[in-house]
Amino acid sequence: MSITKPLKGPIVECVPNFSEGRRPEVIKVIMNEIDSVPGVKILDLHSDSDHNRSVITFIGKPTAVVEAAIAAVRASERLIDLNKHEGVHPRLGAADVIPLVPIRDICMSDCIDLARDLAKRIWNETEVPTYLYGFAALREDRIRLEKIRLKGFEQMRELVKKDRKKRPDFGGPGLHPTAGASIVGAREPLIAFNVNLRSKDLKVAEEIAEAIREKNSGLAGLKALGLKLSSGRCVQVSTNITRTDLVSPYRVYELIKGEAGKRGVSVAGSELVGLMPLNSVVMSARDGMMLDSFDQSRVIELNL
Amino acid sequence: MSITKPLKGPIVECVPNFSEGRRPEVIKVIMNEIDSVPGVKILDLHSDSDHNRSVITFIGKPTAVVEAAIAAVRASERLIDLNKHEGVHPRLGAADVIPLVPIRDICMSDCIDLARDLAKRIWNETEVPTYLYGFAALREDRIRLEKIRLKGFEQMRELVKKDRKKRPDFGGPGLHPTAGASIVGAREPLIAFNVNLRSKDLKVAEEIAEAIREKNSGLAGLKALGLKLSSGRCVQVSTNITRTDLVSPYRVYELIKGEAGKRGVSVAGSELVGLMPLNSVVMSARDGMMLDSFDQSRVIELNL
Numbered sequence: 227m228s229i230t231k232p233l234k235g236p237i238v239e240c241v242p243n244f245s246e247g248r249r250p251e252v253i254k255v256i257m258n259e260i261d262s263v264p265g266v267k268i269l270d271l272h273s274d275s276d277h278n279r280s281v282i283t284f285i286g287k288p289t290a291v292v293e294a295a296i297a298a299v300r301a302s303e304r305l306i307d308l309n310k311h312e313g314v315h316p317r318l319g320a321a322d323v324i325p326l327v328p329i330r331d332i333c334m335s336d337c338i339d340l341a342r343d344l345a346k347r348i349w350n351e352t353e354v355p356t357y358l359y360g361f362a363a364l365r366e367d368r369i370r371l372e373k374i375r376l377k378g379f380e381q382m383r384e385l386v387k388k389d390r391k392k393r394p395d396f397g398g399p400g401l402h403p404t405a406g407a408s409i410v411g412a413r414e415p416l417i418a419f420n421v422n423l424r425s426k427d428l429k430v431a432e433e434i435a436e437a438i439r440e441k442n443s444g445l446a447g448l449k450a451l452g453l454k455l456s457s458g459r460c461v462q463v464s465t466n467i468t469r470t471d472l473v474s475p476y477r478v479y480e481l482i483k484g485e486a487g488k489r490g491v492s493v494a495g496s497e498l499v500g501l502m503p504l505n506s507v508v509m510s511a512r513d514g515m516m517l518d519s520f521d522q523s524r525v526i527e528l529n530l
Numbered sequence: 531m532s533i534t535k536p537l538k539g540p541i542v543e544c545v546p547n548f549s550e551g552r553r554p555e556v557i558k559v560i561m562n563e564i565d566s567v568p569g570v571k572i573l574d575l576h577s578d579s580d581h582n583r584s585v586i587t588f589i590g591k592p593t594a595v596v597e598a599a600i601a602a603v604r605a606s607e608r609l610i611d612l613n614k615h616e617g618v619h620p621r622l623g624a625a626d627v628i629p630l631v632p633i634r635d636i637c638m639s640d641c642i643d644l645a646r647d648l649a650k651r652i653w654n655e656t657e658v659p660t661y662l663y664g665f666a667a668l669r670e671d672r673i674r675l676e677k678i679r680l681k682g683f684e685q686m687r688e689l690v691k692k693d694r695k696k697r698p699d700f701g702g703p704g705l706h707p708t709a710g711a712s713i714v715g716a717r718e719p720l721i722a723f724n725v726n727l728r729s730k731d732l733k734v735a736e737e738i739a740e741a742i743r744e745k746n747s748g749l750a751g752l753k754a755l756g757l758k759l760s761s762g763r764c765v766q767v768s769t770n771i772t773r774t775d776l777v778s779p780y781r782v783y784e785l786i787k788g789e790a791g792k793r794g795v796s797v798a799g800s801e802l803v804g805l806m807p808l809n810s811v812v813m814s815a816r817d818g819m820m821l822d823s824f825d826q827s828r829v830i831e832l833n834l
Contacts, residue, residue, distance in 0.1 A: 239830065269830075269833050285830075285834075329834070476818050495820045495822060498823075501830045501833070502828065502830065503829070504831040507829055511780065511811045511818070514815070515780055515818070517801070520802060524574065524802060525811055526719065526805045527808040530633070
């Protein structure tokens with residue numbers, strides 16, 4: 227549904243990641259499923275053929291968002307076969323990760339309830355087993371996405387057979403034979419921000435990713451992976467900024483640029499997957515220009 | 531008046547510059563005069579003791595903005611004596627420049643009418659003569675502010691005696707003995723953006739200002755001055771970005787940083803006088819991070 231009037235009341239954002247970035251016709255079907263639910267609005271699609279992955283960003287009323295997410299998982303279960311999927315990004319499911327994010331007039335505890343309801347209904351209605359992560363996790367060792375996903379589908383479908391502790395929260399015990407499992411959660415807004423380097427040396431991207439991670443860079447909540455784009459034209463440092471209240475995308479860009487420079491490599495450009503919060507834009511402008519006292523109160527339109 | 535509820539209907543911005551940046555008690559009186567008019571909202575005060583100049587940014591309903599501007603000029607006429615004023619920034623009046631800017635639901639031709647009405651009323655009600663500039667200019671040689679102001683009060687009070695063509699549009703023929711003349715106009719939003727350099731050499735700032743002006747830098751509508759801050763701690767490149775639709779503050783910062791680097795000088799920081807439009811913040815984030823496809827549609831809150 228196309229909505230041109232403003233959305234009122236509580237708004238949740240959903241940012242499902244699908245393991246398909248090369249067949250636009252498949253993504254189109256999934257997008258249509260989401261779009262056909264009244265009360266949701268698609269804001270962005272980011273398809274990447276190197277990652278062979280697509281990230282759809284949509285917002286809407288809480289109940290509508292849950293319906294749209296289930297419809298999208300059902301379509302991905304039908305259309306994506308992980309046995310035939312290759313890409314540089316780790317993945318466990320056809321619909322891989324499905325985070326819910328509180329945007330307006332809704333608190334995290336409501337999003338946790340929504341995520342748990344969504345995870346249960348995905349198993350009941352599509353036969354894709356689900357794990358819960360982030361604030362919606364039911365076990366402490368499942369708070370972090372990477373601790374659930376490990377090396378992805380091929381590894382996990384074997385592990386669940388041997389180790390009860392690896393089994394899904396809903397459904398299973400085994401993974402779905404073609405759609406794997408989906409990881410549903412609730413989280414704060416996050417920025418998925420990638421920087422491409424003028425180099426074909428994966429080791430350079432991996433070294434930089436290692437150097438800028440939270441424990442090494444000092445930038446709170448920064449996650450990073452070094453990837454080689456399968457088109458082969460360059461390598462990429464792929465990051466998640468989780469403490470958007472503290473760390474601007476510009477700071478991450480500057481840090482990567484500096485680390486690349488030390489290795490004689492220059493930056494080819496950067497890329498935002500999905501959207502970013504307004505304050506991250508303001509903080510990036512501030513940090514990029516050494517404009518110390520700059521904040522939202524200094525933006526004309528934000529005072530009207 | 532403090533307004534907490536949103537302003538409705540047409541909104542005009544007024545950014546008067548006063549020749550006083552060292553006596554906060556004087557600026558406080560002027561601010562109170564503006565604030566006492568119902569229907570206006572003060573967004574920013576920027577006082578600079580080096581420039582000995584204060585810039586107040588306020589918005590409101592068109593008629594309220596005109597009333598507040600007249601009240602502010604009246605107070606400045608009473609409290610500021612240009613014969614005792616020293617500062618690095620050129621100035622012609624106690625209330626030096628008074629631009630009106632269309633912000634919402636109002637067009638430039640309405641702002642031109644408002645500016646002409648304001649200029650006439652300032653003379654009638656405060657005995658400070660006025661010139662019209664920008665889109666409100668009545669003569670082609672008065673479109674550009676600097677062609678009216680020339681070297682400022684001391685030069686102009688002599689020139690108006692000898693040259694009829696230099697006389698004010700309203701009032702005169704001479705300037706006000708202590709308050710000079712005010713230059714009233716209508717213009718598009720403009721960004722006043724200064725970059726401080728770690729150098730005490732005025733020549734460096736002047737050379738950079740010269741190098742980055744529109745005709746040399748290729749950045750459309752960019753104006754620049756090299757100034758020495760009277761506190762003596764550093765020099766500054768003071769700019770006006772007039773084509774905010776084309777040139778981001780980040781581009782200007784980067785250009786100045788590059789020119790400074792060529793001269794072995796580093797940037798100490800930058801400074802925004804007043805406010806900037808939302809799109810300039812978005813463009814700065816884009817340019818600073820080489821985030822080519824970034825625009826307002828990728829900002830979460832701007833989709834609600």
